[in-house]
Amino acid sequence: MRFDSLKISNWRSIKEIDIEAQDLMVIIGRNNHGKSNILSAILFFFSQLKHQDLDFNCASEVLFVEIVFNDLSNEEKSRFTKYLTSDNKITVRKTAYKGGSFEYRGFVEKCTIEWLREEEASSYTKRENVEDTPLIDFLPAQGRITKQDVVNAQTSYIEEHRGELEFVYQKEETEFLGLKSVAASSFGELYFIPAVKDAVSDFSSKESSVFGRIYSGVISSMSESNNDWRMAKERLAELFSIFNINDDGEHHERRPQEITELELSLSRELSVWGTKIDIEIKEPDIDSVIKSNTQIWIDDGVRTDIVRKGHGLQRALTLALVQVLAKETPGRIHTDEDVRISNSKYFIFEEPELYLHPQAQRQLFDSFVRLSDLGSQVIICTHSSGLIDLERYRSIYIADKSNDESGTVVRKCAGDIFEGNEKRDFNLTYWINPDRNELFFAKKVILLEGATEKAVIPALAKRFNIFNYEYAAIDCGSKNSIPQYIKLLNCFLIPYVAVYDLDHQLDKSRDAVNAADISTQKILDAIEDEVGYGLALVNDIEEELGLSRGAGSKPYEALNHINSREFQISVRMLEKITNIYS
Numbered sequence: 257m258r259f260d261s262l263k264i265s266n267w268r269s270i271k272e273i274d275i276e277a278q279d280l281m282v283i284i285g286r287n288n289h290g291k292s293n294i295l296s297a298i299l300f301f302f303s304q305l306k307h308q309d310l311d312f313n314c315a316s317e318v319l320f321v322e323i324v325f326n327d328l329s330n331e332e333k334s335r336f337t338k339y340l341t342s343d344n345k346i347t348v349r350k351t352a353y354k355g356g357s358f359e360y361r362g363f364v365e366k367c368t369i370e371w372l373r374e375e376e377a378s379s380y381t382k383r384e385n386v387e388d389t390p391l392i393d394f395l396p397a398q399g400r401i402t403k404q405d406v407v408n409a410q411t412s413y414i415e416e417h418r419g420e421l422e423f424v425y426q427k428e429e430t431e432f433l434g435l436k437s438v439a440a441s442s443f444g445e446l447y448f449i450p451a452v453k454d455a456v457s458d459f460s461s462k463e464s465s466v467f468g469r470i471y472s473g474v475i476s477s478m479s480e481s482n483n484d485w486r487m488a489k490e491r492l493a494e495l496f497s498i499f500n501i502n503d504d505g506e507h508h509e510r511r512p513q514e515i516t517e518l519e520l521s522l523s524r525e526l527s528v529w530g531t532k533i534d535i536e537i538k539e540p541d542i543d544s545v546i547k548s549n550t551q552i553w554i555d556d557g558v559r560t561d562i563v564r565k566g567h568g569l570q571r572a573l574t575l576a577l578v579q580v581l582a583k584e585t586p587g588r589i590h591t592d593e594d595v596r597i598s599n600s601k602y603f604i605f606e607e608p609e610l611y612l613h614p615q616a617q618r619q620l621f622d623s624f625v626r627l628s629d630l631g632s633q634v635i636i637c638t639h640s641s642g643l644i645d646l647e648r649y650r651s652i653y654i655a656d657k658s659n660d661e662s663g664t665v666v667r668k669c670a671g672d673i674f675e676g677n678e679k680r681d682f683n684l685t686y687w688i689n690p691d692r693n694e695l696f697f698a699k700k701v702i703l704l705e706g707a708t709e710k711a712v713i714p715a716l717a718k719r720f721n722i723f724n725y726e727y728a729a730i731d732c733g734s735k736n737s738i739p740q741y742i743k744l745l746n747c748f749l750i751p752y753v754a755v756y757d758l759d760h761q762l763d764k765s766r767d768a769v770n771a772a773d774i775s776t777q778k779i780l781d782a783i784e785d786e787v788g789y790g791l792a793l794v795n796d797i798e799e800e801l802g803l804s805r806g807a808g809s810k811p812y813e814a815l816n817h818i819n820s821r822e823f824q825i826s827v828r829m830l831e832k833i834t835n836i837y838s
Contacts, residue, residue: 257326257327262322267321279629281633284637288657289655289656293664295604302602348360348361361431367422445601445602447601479543498510498512600632607640608624609640641694646744654750674743694730700728701753702727720830724837735759738756756793757793757797759795791832
């Protein structure tokens with residue numbers, strides 16, 4: 257099973273958001289806009305974080321996190337039959353109240369007919385009450401009718417007549433699965449790797465650590481299948497049987513005399529109390545002994561423990577552990593409640609780029625993609641453009657908080673942005689500007705035709721003290737690529753200005769001018785006035801700067817030109833630079 261969607265209400269900076277989930281979710285946004293609050297809400301649902309009164313948004317008294325799950329296995333469908341919708345999804349809400357209490361509730365399809373509603377089942381345990389309903393044909397012909405009999409009859413009737421009945425989908429009145437305490441692992445296993453964490457804790461042999469979970473599985477497998485392991489256990493049991501009283505109430509003949517003498521000495525001292533001392537030595541659990549005495553050594557040319565390695569390597573080791581874990585299929589039994597835990601895995605990474613250089617970050621992103629392809633859901637909260645792939649724009653979620661009244665909202669693009677060959681052409685521009693992903697973090701995006709504009713326009717803005725570091729200047733590669741960027745920015749509601757050349761130079765043919773006008777019109781048609789606007793250069797950046805055409809390396813020559821003593825910016829060009837950075 258996997259997340260189909262998330263709904264979060266009154267959690268910290270979030271008033272209410274409803275998010276469609278993906279196998280890979282990359283949550284981005286500026287600082288203090290609520291990215292981490294989305295992650296913590298999921299941790300709250302899985303009981304990895306306890307709510308406090310400060311977690312309630314403003315004056316609210318109730319908060320909840322609701323998750324819709326889909327892609328259930330046959331086993332999960334059987335277990336959650338009561339909550340299963342016609343499209344094989346289940347919805348579960350965890351609600352918390354100020355003061356500390358919380359509850360899990362599932363959503364069920366309830367029939368509009370009163371005698372088919374489970375909460376009314378107890379009203380039909382008497383035959384005189386049920387004889388006038390079709391349920392009578394599904395109940396035992398004789399004997400006492402129990403509430404469960406009625407519930408079973410309701411279920412059977414609904415299965416046979418579903419097409420004739422009407423249903424409403426609403427939250428149940430009783431606890432989820434009828435349990436007062438729901439194990440969060442019933443929905444799968446969640447692994448959280450926070451931004452700042454000592455990797456030593458990940459590599460400990462404790463069950464709560466990532467390595468401990470993997471290692472426990474290895475130890476259990478060895479314990480069951482390794483002959484040497486089994487023989488060691490048998491010899492250990494034989495050894496400890498020497499120390500203790502046997503089934504006949506007698507000590508073993510080979511019991512050490514020192515232990516017996518200590519018992520006798522203590523018993524003599526306590527004889528006035530009528531007390532006898534018996535020293536029992538319990539047999540240790542060899543599996544636990546092996547786990548607790550395991551240590552990890554790292555050899556990167558120098559063999560040391562993990563705490564003596566750099567933060568970058570520590571981070572890489574933790575992520576390697578997660579990928580190993582994702583490839584496993586546990587299917588284990590929850591010993592406390594005797595219910596099978598879901599095999600589903602969810603991984604949450606908070607700023608995984610910390611301590612990693614840019615190339616390692618891009619490699620890390622590919623690892624996250626592979627992790628999600630293996631069937632796990634991966635949720636990343638990041639400030640790095642290296643962990644974004646524009647080709648996977650459906651995986652991008654922008655957290656934004658424009659004011660406290662509206663709280664944190666999430667912007668994403670669910671539909672198709674590009675048509676025909678547009679997606680291929682858009683992906684090709686990556687090799688022209690591999691840093692284009694930074695547009696998602698910008699307060700405003702400046703779309704430019706090429707490298708000359710990207711070099712000159714920010715440089716002029718700095719010279720005249722109107723440059724803004726929160727704006728991102730993007731080299732789109734060509735005039736014809738600008739509409740594709742505009743469509744992307746429209747979808748995510750990211751403000752922009754599209755700067756384009758009119759290309760009406762005197763030496764151009766009529767056909768060339770017409771082609772330029774067609775390209776210009778495509779830009780103007782793509783612009784949505786609520787999000788962005790266009791700004792034309794006449795006829796191109798060189799002409800605006802008074803630079804002769806065809807002079808060597810364009811960006812280099814243009815920068816030399818504007819930095820020369822002779823350069824005087826025109827009033828028209830200064831107005832345009834000011835407009836761009838307004």
